Amino acid sequence: MAATAIVLVIVGLGIYHLVGRTLQPVEDMSAELAEITTTDLGHRVPVPAHHDEIRYLATVVNDTLELLEAALRRERRFTAEASHDLRTPITGAILRLEEALMDPDTVDWPRMAKELLSEVERQQAIAEDILTLARLDADRTAQHQRTDLAGLTRAELRRRLPGRIPIRTELQPGVVVxxxxxxxxxxxxNLLDNAQRHAATAVTVAVRAEDDTGVLTVFDDGAGIAPQHREIIFERFARLPESRQRDPKGTGLGLAICREIAHAHHGTLTIEDPGQGTCLVLRMPLAD
Incomplete structure (x- = not known):
């Protein structure tokens, strides 16, 4: 009986020690996670050396923390840029009004009102674009329905007023997304407005199917975009010098919104090299 009790005690101690060693990495992960706050996502949980489910869990947790930290950085940058783009013109308008009120008899008030109205309209456009991006960031459950991409494109082209640059079409029917x-x-x-600002003589809109993908392209024969800038233009508030010159009232959010819309449809929006000009390409899955 005594020998049996001793054996049971030894076995119990062994099991306790084994379980403790097994759960120690979990305790270490819990302690590290407890240090994480919304203002400091730089912590990462320790990854055990042995290959098992706990190592896999630690890897997944670290990957998730990496994504959260990147998202927080993007949000902070977006907030700072939005605040700057909204605050700077408002401050300038206030200063102009204060200076004008110091000597109101010498001010051309109709001209000043027209200039200030133009600035207010730009701020309104920025605010609307910011709200659109916020909605896209918060809710990716778009109201999807089966749509002929060529038919949708044709309908939108009919609604547009004639612009400086003519729009040609190459629309393949039956591309249903x-x-x-x-x-x-x-x-x-947004893509058409951008293309018509930069085109030299023509804009071409095309719809086609490639395997199980619907493709929408908008091409302009303008000066094109340098390779090193082809990702920058999709960043929020990014504006190249040529864009600022052609469209001083632009918000720098149009192409960022387009890419977010593409992502909301499990698609991509990229720039492909046409040799001359700029070719923006939307790819999204065909409907079942």
Whole structure:
């Protein structure tokens, strides 16, 4: 009986020690996670040396923390840039009004009102674009419905007023995608506005199917975009010097919104090299 009790005690101690060693990495991970706050996402949990489920869990946790930290950095940068773009013109307008009120008899008030109205309209455009991006960031559950991409493109082109640059079309029928029609229409409008600002003689819109993918391209024969700038233009508030010159009232958010709309449809928006000019390409899955 005594020998049995001793054996049971030894076995119990062994099991306790084994379980303790097994759970120690979990305790270490818990302690590290407890140190994480919304203002400091730099911590990472320790990854055990042995290959098992706990190592896999630690790896997944660290990957998730990496994504959260990157998202927080983007949010902080976006907030800072939005504040700057909204605050600077407002401050300038206030200073102009204060200076004008110091000597109101010498001020051309109709001209000043027209200039200030132009600035207010630009701020309104920025605010609307910021709200659109915020909605896209917060809710990716777009109202999808089966849509003929060529038909949608044709309908949007009919709604546009004639512009400085003519628009040519190469629309393949039967390219059916599942999409939020309003969002894709917004994307197409932004791409067309951008293309017509930069085109030299023509803009071409094309729709086609490639395997199980619907493809929408908007091409302009303008000066094109240098390779090193082809990702920068999709960043929020990014504006190249040529863009600022051609469209001083632009918000720098149009292409960022387009890319977010593409991502909301499990698609991509990229720039492909046409040899001359600029070719923006939307790819999204065909509907089942």
């Amino acid at each position: 599942s999409c939020d029609r309003l969002l894709i229409a917004r994307l197409l409008t």
